[in-house]
Amino acid sequence: MKRLWVGAGLLLGMLALPQVAMAAGGATTQLFLNGKPLAAEVPPRIISGNTLVPVRIIAENLGAKVGWDDRTKQVTVTSGATKLVLTIDKPEVAVGDKTEQLEVAPTIVEGNTMLPVRFVAEKLGLKVTWDELTRSVFLYKKSSGTAAADSGANGGTSGAGGSAAAGAGAAGSTGANAGAGTAGGTAAGGASAGVAHAAEPDPDSKPGIVQAIDFTGDRLTIKTNGVTTKPNLFHLSGPERLVLDVPYAVLDEALKAKLNGTVGEIAVQHPLAQKIRFSNYSSDPPTARIIIDLKGRAELVPVEAKQLQPGQFAYDLKLAKYLVVIDAGHGGKDSGAISVTGKMEKTFNLAMATKVSELLRKEPLIEVQMTRSDDTFVELDDRVAFANTRNADLFLSIHGNKYTASSTGTETYYYRDESLDFAKTIHKHLVPATGFADRGVRQEPFRVVKGTTMPGILVEVGYLSNKNDEKKMFDEAFQNQVAASLVAGIKDYLNIQ
Amino acid sequence: MMQKSTIRVLLAGAAIATVLAGCGARDKAPAAQPQVAPSVAHSSGNAGSSAEPQAPQSKPQAPQPKTASVHTYFGDENGTGLVVKQTTITYASDSDKYGAALKALQHPGDSKAVSLFDGFTFKSVKLESGKLYLDLKLDDQARTGSEAEELTLQALQKTLFQFPEVAEIYVTVDGAKVDSLMGHMDLPYPIKRSQ
Known part of the structure; x- marks a missing residue:
């Protein structure tokens, strides 16, 4: 089991992150798991102050098993010893052998079963926070290893709070100057495939280092020192761009030297790409961001790890079908x-x-x-x-x-x-x-x-x-x-x- | 008020005339009269029997059949809209009225109107406190194209909702709820007046 516990300090940092704040411009509600945006086939809906999300998100990202009975219109969510039975359009939920009331009943939107995320996530042992300013729901998954000890020891991570606040400020300026232009951006479906198993490293460990960014032929290669996990890939439109966030990583000194202000640029000659930009997008958690500005519809297809050197991540830029x-x-x-x-x-x-x-x-x-x-x-x-x-x-x-x-x-x-x-x-x-x-x-x-x-x-x-x-x-x-x-x-x- | 009762009388007269015309009435519905305001006009069976005394039945206590003039709906020749007609239906008791109206949908009476319910069997039609439960059987010939399915659902609703006491229609096929009657349109359960 990877460590997934996120401290309170990180939570504060996340709330102040610029891409989140800018998302407030668009009306859609964003969903984050351990700070990573979750892509949904239909956007979360807010009904009477409750956020409802497609059931697939719960199944794929929260590690729960989801069953559907078409006859009874019932959704069964199982995770470990927790079992929830929700019924479309009914506020009653069976939690184990008890019945509880939802403020808003599950519903079907455009063929997607929508469940109240807070209720389900909390029952599955996740921490849920809502940020009104950015209209975002943040889910925090604790690792199974710390979960048992957690009930009485929540204060253990509070020490990180002070430094996180400072970090958040720095992150704000970095992100804004990076010109990532995320306003109204929507993470495309399927793009966040790696989200569920992206682990949050130990806050005490040193961040990974992005050593080089190379674009040759159709291939984008990111060289790291091997500490960081797989980058999170997502698509933003208006203008079209593909974004790779390298989690818990910073640019190394050589790349930092190429920053003009906070953003560096790599010129490319490619029918699908205009240019590549990179920045230390966030300092808490440290996140290096690489953006490909596109000329049209394109996608990044990950290259299998066995074809690469340790610590390398590579993607082929292809015309999106x-x-x-x-x-x-x-x-x-x-x-x-x-x-x-x-x-x-x-x-x-x-x-x-x-x-x-x-x-x-x-x-x-x-x-x-x-x-x-x-x-x-x-x-x-x-x-x-x-x-x-x-x-x-x-x-x-x-x-x-x-x-x-x-x-x-x-x-x-x-x-x-x-x-x-x-x-x-x-x-x-x-x-x-x-x-x-x-x-x-x-x-x-x-x-x-x-x-x-x-x-x-x-x-x-x-x-x-x-x-x-x-x-x-x-x-x-x-x-x-x-x-x-x-x-x-x-x-x-x-x-x- | 005056106007309404006049129409009522007129319709009752039409009903008597149809009864007088004999059993051909079912197939030869009068021409469409969509401008007629009241959708249903009742005339007791007595009106008919006083105009045309029937031979006494072997069971003297058997209730006299009732008649009502109702709107019935058919597909137009082109298959893009409905044709409305005024039809007199005959039924034994009030609870049989809805089934009689539905069966009338299978008899357009002229070549310019197309029955949208060929191959349908109305297996059970029951009204319980505003809820009309309709169980259907569809044989192979009942399944039409997409637009005709839409017209079929419209005709069904217009026919049943002309009775003010029908608030909702609960349609089942062979006793079971179905998502769609013919695989193009939703089949809400129940169908409400607003839909």
């Missing part, structure tokens, strides 16, 4: 519409979705995932959650229509205004490919286009209740042609040549 989720409507027990010749809509949908996905997989800038790739039933909310939790860039649901025998034509549906352009672009490509009547782009609150958080649309390719439409829709060449048109529409919308 667009994630497109393809949703084949219906499936399993839900056959969808039955066609005029007795064929099932779910079969058509899956054939089309598979063809579209195969074509998209050939696109170097697109990553594709299917909500179902075989004949399985998927609830509408699970389709929505599938796209939302993956932070998809686009969502496309494929259906076959049914009304009367004389109905014919192609329709594209959207619901949220941000999806309209995507709907129009797809429809423009789709209608000529089907050759059916153009029945227009329409707005309807279908679950999958209503609940998804990225541009999301649903296409009704043609009418399975119409003899002519149906015959074509089960024709291989027609399907290929329509699949190609959907891919062309996606690329058109994403501005991919």
Whole structure:
């Protein structure tokens, strides 16, 4: 077990950190675990003064096991001997064999189960503080080793308080001058993968040292003396940049000498990067920050440690792919519409979705995932959650229509205004490919286009209740042609040549 | 007040006329009259029987069937909107009224209106203190496209919420709650008037 105990002094320091204070400009609530920002698929919500966070955060970062019973709408959180059973929309919580009342009941937001973070975290033995100024929730995890002794010995770390206050002031100026420009910044999903196991070192030990920062080819290499743990990687937008915070580390003298004021710069020649900046971002806890200012969408892919020297961390800068989720409507027990010749809509949908996905997989800038790739039933909310939790860039649901025998034509549906352009672009490509009547782009609150958080649309390719439409829709060449048109529409919308 | 009772009388008259017209009434609904204000007008079974005395039943104590004129909702030809009609329904007791109104949705009566409930079986329809419990069975033919599902839900709500005593609709399929009727739209449980 790594040591995770954080002293009261560190807490004070964190509250004064500039990136936190500046985040107050944006309305979103930030969540920190031992000082590291936690990325959420949906931002924390404040309801009647209580912060609710997606259950995934609790599962992945607080070391608890989370179970979900769809029938009873109950979430079970288990950690060691602690067991909590929470129910959606109900304030009663079972804590072991006792029942307690929540001020605000768990709820579902955009397909994410949201739990009151303070209640759950405190039951799991974490310390929780709320900072009104920065609208931030700070969670502090104690190591299991000190937890037992902790109950009576909380004062043990208070001695650090005085020096922390001074440290906080220094951190303030450093951060501000560093020009990290974090206002409104949002940590992108998945970026903070390393957070949970980033340990807080012993406050008495010496900080690690960042000895060199090198960018060659596509690779950023950070050389340290081996004391520090894995840097925390996150993405900030407006302007686009990637940030690496090296925890409990300072720049060595050679790098410090290159600082102009508090920030140093490394010029780079790269199609995706403008420049690299670095600073001693915070002094309490000591944190060295490296920022890549981007020219466009890019991501840093960590290089495996075994390829590197001890104490080195390396990342390859790559064009960030667009994630497109393809949703084949219906499936399993839900056959969808039955066609005029007795064929099932779910079969058509899956054939089309598979063809579209195969074509998209050939696109170097697109990553594709299917909500179902075989004949399985998927609830509408699970389709929505599938796209939302993956932070998809686009969502496309494929259906076959049914009304009367004389109905014919192609329709594209959207619901949220941000999806309209995507709907129009797809429809423009789709209608000529089907050759059916153009029945227009329409707005309807279908679950999958209503609940998804990225541009999301649903296409009704043609009418399975119409003899002519149906015959074509089960024709291989027609399907290929329509699949190609959907891919062309996606690329058109994403501005991919 | 005056106006309301006049309409009431008119509708009662229409009901009598339909009863007189005989059993074809179910399939030949009068043309749509969406401007008619009251959604439901009752006429006791007596009105019908006084105009057209029926042969006495073998069981003299059997209650006379009741009739009501209700709005019924169908898909339009294009499948993009609803068509509303005025239909007379016949039912044995008040508790059967809602089922009778729903069954009327399966009989559009003319080619310009499309039944949105083909393949539906209304297995159980019960009203308990404002809560209408509706258990459905959907056969393969019941499943339509996305827009038609939306129209189906609209038609269901408009038909049942025209009865002021219905506050909420609890829809189940084969006795079980479902997230969606046909895999496109939410199916709230219950459906409330505001939705």
